[in-house]
Amino acid sequence: MHNISELQVIVEEAIKQLRYPSKPDKLYAPISYIMALGGKRIRPVLVLMAAELFDEDLKEPLHAAMAIETFHNFTLIHDDIMDNAPLRRGKITVHEKWGVNNAILSGDVMMVEANKQLSNLDISVLKRALFTFNSTAQGVCQGQQLDMEFENRDDVTLEEYIEMIRLKTAVLIGGALKLGAEVANASVEDAENLYSFGENLGIAFQLQDDILDVYASPEKFGKQIGGDIISNKKTWLMLQAIQEAESEEILTMLQVSEGDEALLKVKTVTEIYNKYKIKELAETQVKIYIDKAMQALDNIKVSDERKVYLRALTQKLMVRDN
Amino acid sequence: MHNISELQVIVEEAIKQLRYPSKPDKLYAPISYIMALGGKRIRPVLVLMAAELFDEDLKEPLHAAMAIETFHNFTLIHDDIMDNAPLRRGKITVHEKWGVNNAILSGDVMMVEANKQLSNLDISVLKRALFTFNSTAQGVCQGQQLDMEFENRDDVTLEEYIEMIRLKTAVLIGGALKLGAEVANASVEDAENLYSFGENLGIAFQLQDDILDVYASPEKFGKQIGGDIISNKKTWLMLQAIQEAESEEILTMLQVSEGDEALLKVKTVTEIYNKYKIKELAETQVKIYIDKAMQALDNIKVSDERKVYLRALTQKLMVRDN
Numbered sequence: 329m330h331n332i333s334e335l336q337v338i339v340e341e342a343i344k345q346l347r348y349p350s351k352p353d354k355l356y357a358p359i360s361y362i363m364a365l366g367g368k369r370i371r372p373v374l375v376l377m378a379a380e381l382f383d384e385d386l387k388e389p390l391h392a393a394m395a396i397e398t399f400h401n402f403t404l405i406h407d408d409i410m411d412n413a414p415l416r417r418g419k420i421t422v423h424e425k426w427g428v429n430n431a432i433l434s435g436d437v438m439m440v441e442a443n444k445q446l447s448n449l450d451i452s453v454l455k456r457a458l459f460t461f462n463s464t465a466q467g468v469c470q471g472q473q474l475d476m477e478f479e480n481r482d483d484v485t486l487e488e489y490i491e492m493i494r495l496k497t498a499v500l501i502g503g504a505l506k507l508g509a510e511v512a513n514a515s516v517e518d519a520e521n522l523y524s525f526g527e528n529l530g531i532a533f534q535l536q537d538d539i540l541d542v543y544a545s546p547e548k549f550g551k552q553i554g555g556d557i558i559s560n561k562k563t564w565l566m567l568q569a570i571q572e573a574e575s576e577e578i579l580t581m582l583q584v585s586e587g588d589e590a591l592l593k594v595k596t597v598t599e600i601y602n603k604y605k606i607k608e609l610a611e612t613q614v615k616i617y618i619d620k621a622m623q624a625l626d627n628i629k630v631s632d633e634r635k636v637y638l639r640a641l642t643q644k645l646m647v648r649d650n
Numbered sequence: 651m652h653n654i655s656e657l658q659v660i661v662e663e664a665i666k667q668l669r670y671p672s673k674p675d676k677l678y679a680p681i682s683y684i685m686a687l688g689g690k691r692i693r694p695v696l697v698l699m700a701a702e703l704f705d706e707d708l709k710e711p712l713h714a715a716m717a718i719e720t721f722h723n724f725t726l727i728h729d730d731i732m733d734n735a736p737l738r739r740g741k742i743t744v745h746e747k748w749g750v751n752n753a754i755l756s757g758d759v760m761m762v763e764a765n766k767q768l769s770n771l772d773i774s775v776l777k778r779a780l781f782t783f784n785s786t787a788q789g790v791c792q793g794q795q796l797d798m799e800f801e802n803r804d805d806v807t808l809e810e811y812i813e814m815i816r817l818k819t820a821v822l823i824g825g826a827l828k829l830g831a832e833v834a835n836a837s838v839e840d841a842e843n844l845y846s847f848g849e850n851l852g853i854a855f856q857l858q859d860d861i862l863d864v865y866a867s868p869e870k871f872g873k874q875i876g877g878d879i880i881s882n883k884k885t886w887l888m889l890q891a892i893q894e895a896e897s898e899e900i901l902t903m904l905q906v907s908e909g910d911e912a913l914l915k916v917k918t919v920t921e922i923y924n925k926y927k928i929k930e931l932a933e934t935q936v937k938i939y940i941d942k943a944m945q946a947l948d949n950i951k952v953s954d955e956r957k958v959y960l961r962a963l964t965q966k967l968m969v970r971d972n
Contacts, residue, residue: 352792352795354795355791406754410751433798436728436757437792440761440784443787444784446780451773458776458780462766469759470759472755473752
């Protein structure tokens with residue numbers, strides 16, 4: 329078994345070994361570009377970590393890990409087009425560098441590459457893996473659609489928000505773990521428990537992100553505190569506050585602000601959050617999902633020693649500054 | 651065995667039976683919309699026709715046929731975005747109706763649906779089918795990329811043009827046939843011969859399209875004669891003519907023209923084509939590819955009676971008015 333850092337090295341090495349066709353250059357250059365931008369490689373690491381619960385041979389799981397990481401990066405290219413984002417991990421986005429049409433098509437061919445990775449799997453696990461992979465991909469697309477629709481809606485409920493982050497973020501965490509279990513020939517029950525662990529962890533992780541956006545320590549956060557408040561993003565905190573607050577406070581929260589006013593808005597909205605103990609309410613939610621995740625992890629029928637790295641990763645994801 | 655019209659009915663019926671998730675509605679409505687726009691369903695028919703050479707049970711081949719048709723329609727949605735096309739089969743395009751972001755995402759989830767169709771296949775054929783499907787999808791993306799790049803290049807060669815139409819059009823014809831053969835447990839050699847038949851037929855078909863654009867009978871063609879000439883499209887005819895013509899003739903061919911001038915341009919360029927016998931040269935090329943296709947069909951180790959519908963389809967595709 330390998331710890332998180334060791335698995336990150338294994339994943340990074342496997343990514344470097346990926347080969348794409350050399351032509352047309354403009355179709356494949358964006359793939360090499362985005363795959364090299366880095367990141368923590370959490371999703372492929374989860375594939376391998378889940379597999380190692382059941383079998384330490386990483387040959388098959390690595391195909392699945394590369395499929396998941398390729399798929400994830402494909403969604404980043406297309407999401408960045410839809411969000412009109414200029415930067416990704418501090419670097420210029422694919423559609424800004426190569427144009428929108430090129431970015432659409434390079435994304436498309438990445439989805440093909442992801443499926444090609446899967447087609448390397450042994451036939452004994454292929455059907456199950458393909459089903460899980462595509463169900464996961466379907467969920468992620470559904471989540472992105474909901475996220476886009478929520479931007480133009482004023483009546484999003486807390487339940488709808490949780491459903492959106494479940495699809496957009498948590499399904500891929502759960503799917504990566506389930507896929508890893510499946511390619512390592514885990515039982516259906518263990519694979520489902522890993523999915524449930526991941527899905528609940530994913531929701532908790534995203535809620536934690538919403539909290540950090542407002543309450544992180546500015547020195548450690550690495551980006552603008554209150555970015556979600558400034559951009560009027562309907563996070564769990566915002567939706568909960570709208571439910572609790574007076575109507576003039578709600579107007580303040582929804583108001584568009586720029587420059588110095590934006591900073592003032594962050595301050596004012598944070599005070600409203602504090603008044604209604606929104607942070608504490610959100611933390612209660614995080615705890616509920618973490619407890620569910622831990623219950624699912626407990627239910628997996630392998631020894632506790634084998635679960636040590638998944639527990640360590642949970643800890644690392646949940647106790648963080650950014 | 652079924653003839654072409656019977657297979658078209660079977661395909662149409664299977665498409666009607668396809669079910670997508672009900673939510674988010676805006677993600678799936680474009681899929682139902684484009685799949686219902688019709689067309690001749692050539693590609694899924696080819697899957698079934700190839701399969702019936704070897705086995706008349708269409709249960710498995712229908713999954714593959716739906717995967718191919720879903721993939722093809724996904725490429726139409728994304729190609730229409732890239733080409734900024736307002737209409738598809740006489741109806742408003744998906745990106746015009748639902749917006750570009752929605753069209754990108756609905757296309758993405760169609761690729762997922764296509765792979766889900768494949769994951770229904772029996773494990774005995776799944777790995778082979780998945781490999782062929784994704785190699786095909788890869789080729790189509792490469793072809794679209796080359797097509798986009800050629801628009802901004804003045805030095806495209808005839809060989810490059812053939813390579814572009816091979817990837818953009820012919821690989822999918824060949825891939826559909828190969829996939830059909832594979833899910834019907836054909837030998838590797840027969841599957842390859844079907845691929846070669848389809849690839850050569852696809853190139854011939856596209857060259858025939860280029861000829862029809864200029865030389866079709868106006869009453870039967872159903873669209874503007876000389877559309878490629880007006881839009882300065884670098885078809886095989888145009889590229890061949892540029893190779894043969896005098897420099898002032900080349901200027902005429904590349905000149906941008908609108909309204910009545912455009913009609914005059916069609917007339918003048920057609921005269922240049924006639925002067926250099928471009929139509930005859932193109933027809934010679936068509937014949938070369940058809941001969942190759944027929945050779946590959948001959949090489950397939952099933953009785954001649956079983957090949958009758960593939961020959962009929964070839965005839966139908968090559969002797970046409972539009």
